[in-house]
């Protein structure tokens with residue numbers, strides 16, 4: 276293992292893992308801290324936690340448990356991954372987790388760099404931009420859990436740690452890895468322990484990746500991961516870079532389970548339904564105790580020999596509001612997630628081996644129901660969504676798509692990619 280990563284949420288972990296694969300690292304994503312050792316043939320492991328918005332103390336404890344596992348299995352470098360919009364509050368969790376990891380690793384200096392230029396997240400003079408506007412003017416200012424009202428990352432991080440926070444400015448980054456390393460040394464010598472690093476392009480990420488190659492702890496969004504992987508590849512450390520995204524072939528039928536009600540997913544369901552078999556799971560029927568799961572599986576069993584199927588609860592905002600008014604928001608969500616994950620289990624029992632799941636929470640429920648502990652990351656379908664191969668007695672290929680990701684023909688495109 277060349278790189279051991281700790282991600283503060285599930286889809287963020289997948290995002291980083293696909294960046295590492297893109298850079299040439301064979302990567303697996305573990306759901307929580309694994310019980311056993313990683314496979315031999317991986318360059319990077321991403322441990323996915325759900326620690327972004329839990330109390331800081333718990334986030335620290337979970338992150339330290341992940342660190343202990345990664346070190347026990349030989350990770351020479353540790354990467355703490357958070358969101359590219361630096362989602363956090365003055366209580367944490369980016370600062371407290373970074374502090375704890377630095378203490379545990381006995382290291383005096385690290386970086387903090389959520390930049391992801393391809394997705395419009397750039398940092399200039401320590402200020403984070405989302406597209407053309409400052410973080411504090413973006414939609415993130417109204418986030419329900421982690422409202423970001425200050426775009427100065429130095430100030431934001433300084434509020435979360437007693438260590439001193441500094442800045443590596445754009446002009447230094449543009450001067451290349453050697454200049455960046457010299458600035459790191461100068462900052463460390465004057466007592467700065469964490470440096471926000473400016474980055475506005477993929478070239479900057481490459482320079483930062485090269486400058487950080489020997490840093491025991493790197494904290495960043497997913498972008499710097501690509502820089503680190505590309506640097507390792509250029510150094511000849513990734514013998515299997517050309518085939519890093521290869522997955523073993525799976526044979527079996529294909530299916531889609533959709534519980535996301537996002538605009539993108541509604542359009543993807545509509546597109547599929549125009550020419551392909553689909554079964555709608557009705558929330559109110561479920562709540563009334565109708566045998567919806569059995570009906571869905573009977574229907575799918577009859578279809579699957581001919582063509583892949585879609586089972587969906589995806590509904591328009593007005594329909595969702597009506598269901599939520601009758602059942603309550605949380606109860607409706609849990610009821611549907613429960614039904615869709617039973618349907619996913621049933622589909623696998625019917626021989627489905629290529630399964631697309633739409634919805635972040637829905638994906639979490641399905642992965643849990645299938646008892647999946649690790650995912651090997653394969654080729655990208657659309658930005659942020661790779662095919663993965665779930666471990667277990669029966670290997671199942673999973674594509675886990677959160678809400679607004681993917682083109683309108685995502686479902687068919689994903690299944691055709693594995694045909």
Ligand code: ADP
Pocket residue numbers: 534535536537540558588589590594595598599607608609610611612633634635636637638676677678679
């Ligand atoms: P996204 O990634 O788009 O946020 P999620 O799966 O995370 O998707 O969240 C969607 C939530 O909406 C889930 O809890 C799901 O069970 C719920 N849901 C799905 N269909 C309906 C519906 N018809 N009415 C109410 N809630 C629904």
